[in-house]
Amino acid sequence: MKWIRERDALIAQTLAFVQSVTGKKDEILQPGAPSDSPAATVEIVAVEAVTAEIDPPHPTPQPQPVKLPPARASGDFRSEMQARIANFRKHQERFEREREEYCAATLTKLRAAICDPSPRPPAEK
Structure with missing residues (x-):
């Protein structure tokens, strides 16, 4: 399956980025790396969305109603388009x-230049 390879590549790329930012290797997160403790395992599980209510520090102001311009009549739209x-x-x-x-x-200038037999210096070879 292609998506599994893409997922694994994304995980590897993310781990490499984390290691470059922190400057150290996280042995626990690397798949196949030997771990010092037997309890150091990583399990990937699906997580469902969790909602939490956060009390705002101050009451939020009520949104003001938006005033829309009046709807155009079809004749007005037609006259504007015309x-x-x-x-x-x-x-x-x-x-x-x-x-x-x-x-x-341009053609007039060209015809005038063609009809005017002005002497030109010979081209040098």
Whole structure:
């Protein structure tokens, strides 16, 4: 079973971390390690959740009710969405217009450079 190997690897990794933090090896927690006393055994058992009531040192304040904004009418939501979509379309049209203008300006410069027979110095070899 894969989960058993993963569990064992996690336990080994946790033990290595504890040993690196404390600076000593805990012989009791290592599986297969010889122990000095016969009563030093580790048993793994399932633990169920335990609840305990703790008395707070002072009374907790009562939570204040949260005021929610009024619910929108469906027509209000619809008009807001239509306005957002119209703004988005305007934005996209502006971007497209700017791209077209840039392309036209670049092509004009390119055509002018091709038609202008300015003498160029010969390339050195």
